[in-house]
Amino acid sequence: MTVEGKLRTAIVGSTGYGGVELIRLLQSHPKVEITSVISSSSAGDAIEEGFPHLTGIIDRRLDGVDPAQMAERADVVFTATPSGVSAKLVPQLLEAGLKVVDLSGDFRLKDGSEYEHWYKHPAPADEYLEQAVYGLCEVFGERAAGVDFISNPGCYPTATLLGLIPAIQAGWIKHDSIIIDAKSGVTGAGRGTSLMVHYAEINENLKTYKINKHQHIPEIEQTLTEIAGEKVTVTFTTHLVPMSRGIMSTMYAGMKGNYTDQDFVDLYREYYAGRPYVRVRDVGVIPATKEVSGSNYCDIGFATDARTGRVTIVSVIDNVVKGAAGQAIQNLNLMMGWEETLGLGYTPVYP
Ligand SMILES: NC(=O)C1=CN([C@@H]2O[C@H](COP(=O)(O)OP(=O)(O)OC[C@H]3O[C@@H](n4cnc5c(N)ncnc54)[C@H](OP(=O)(O)O)[C@@H]3O)[C@@H](O)[C@H]2O)C=CC1
Numbered sequence: 001m002t003v004e005g006k007l008r009t010a011i012v013g014s015t016g017y018g019g020v021e022l023i024r025l026l027q028s029h030p031k032v033e034i035t036s037v038i039s040s041s042s043a044g045d046a047i048e049e050g051f052p053h054l055t056g057i058i059d060r061r062l063d064g065v066d067p068a069q070m071a072e073r074a075d076v077v078f079t080a081t082p083s084g085v086s087a088k089l090v091p092q093l094l095e096a097g098l099k100v101v102d103l104s105g106d107f108r109l110k111d112g113s114e115y116e117h118w119y120k121h122p123a124p125a126d127e128y129l130e131q132a133v134y135g136l137c138e139v140f141g142e143r144a145a146g147v148d149f150i151s152n153p154g155c156y157p158t159a160t161l162l163g164l165i166p167a168i169q170a171g172w173i174k175h176d177s178i179i180i181d182a183k184s185g186v187t188g189a190g191r192g193t194s195l196m197v198h199y200a201e202i203n204e205n206l207k208t209y210k211i212n213k214h215q216h217i218p219e220i221e222q223t224l225t226e227i228a229g230e231k232v233t234v235t236f237t238t239h240l241v242p243m244s245r246g247i248m249s250t251m252y253a254g255m256k257g258n259y260t261d262q263d264f265v266d267l268y269r270e271y272y273a274g275r276p277y278v279r280v281r282d283v284g285v286i287p288a289t290k291e292v293s294g295s296n297y298c299d300i301g302f303a304t305d306a307r308t309g310r311v312t313i314v315s316v317i318d319n320v321v322k323g324a325a326g327q328a329i330q331n332l333n334l335m336m337g338w339e340e341t342l343g344l345g346y347t348p349v350y351p
């Protein structure tokens with residue numbers, strides 16, 4: 001802790017979309033001071049050289065990736081690093097006595113062989129997979145209190161799980177009937193260029209990708225299986241949409257009874273009572289991505305269909321905030337026993 005009593009915080013991957021968003025949000029966190037912004041490729045540069053929007057907001061040069069130095073300069077580290085990188089770096093940070101919130105997918109799956117199947121990298125050692133607390137705040141928030149290591153959920157799983165868990169827990173939907181149709185803005189793919197998100201490829205275009213092969217499938221199934229108490233599998237199709245931020249997860253499931261829109265609204269409002277970042281819409285009101293953009297909210301709406309016996313659940317988040325940096329800060333707040341909302345009081349940017 002610094003003399004001002006603030007938690008000293010380092011960000012690895014601070015030149016990526018998740019890291020830059022952590023900088024933006026942490027600037028107004030009353031109990032955190034950013035003491036190191038870290039880059040593996042641009043150490044020594046002033047952060048505002050690459051990110052002029054931060055001019056006059058954070059006056060720091062980028063540090064290199066050095067766990068011993070991080071342990072001297074910080075109490076907690078956010079690792080906003082690609083999968084495979086976190087797997088190697090996080091154990092070194094934990095061994096150096098640091099608290100860690102990891103934004104990658106490397107520690108979310110409890111079964112290392114599942115990780116290797118979906119991510120195509122060697123899994124971290126089992127002891128770290130066991131230590132990692134899966135930080136889906138509104139569902140497992142109490143598990144975060146006092147721990148040293150949080151694995152922040154994926155962007156698609158955050159929107160999808162928050163949209164499905166209350167209905168699964170209540171036993172209202174058929175476990176073998178779940179279809180998830182998910183769409184993301186291009187920042188979900190990170191800042192590194194690729195042909196897939198090239199302007200001419202995505203502008204005025206709509207693409208599916210990784211059908212039945214997406215690395216978030218086992219993450220979604222792992223948590224739904226835990227909640228249901230039996231194996232749940234899902235059909236999950238991802239789409240890339242020509243917008244910068246936002247995820248919409250549209251979920252279809254067969255209902256086990258004649259539930260109405262009002263029943264769903266009441267069930268979800270009861271489940272999320274006291275959780276400030278899930279907003280359950282009124283009957284007949286379906287949320288859009290713009291309504292959460294730039295904020296930590298997840299908004300959920302419902303349309304039941306008595307004719308087919310199915311419910312459509314729509315869940316939206318900002319992938320960079322609730323799907324990454326915002327939820328990571330929410331997890332830090334829960335780890336530290338602070339008010340869940342510290343540093344996250346952003347009204348969505350509209351229009
Ligand atoms: N974007 C999103 O919406 C979401 C992203 N995530 C996950 O969060 C993590 C970060 O994502 P995002 O910010 O989008 O990705 P980016 O590709 O935008 O940024 C990743 C950053 O990691 C740094 N990096 C690369 N290699 C290394 C290394 N060997 N050691 C240290 N740092 C390295 C790079 O910075 P430099 O070269 O300067 O070191 C780069 O800027 C990923 O695991 C991603 O899957 C999770 C949820 C949502």
Ligand SMILES: CC(=O)N[C@@H](CCC(=O)OP(=O)(O)O)C(=O)O
Nearest residue numbers: 104105154155184185188189215
């Ligand atoms: C639009 C887009 O490409 N999104 C990425 C999200 C990746 C991500 O967040 O990866 P982890 O959660 O596994 O770390 C994807 O679908 O792979």
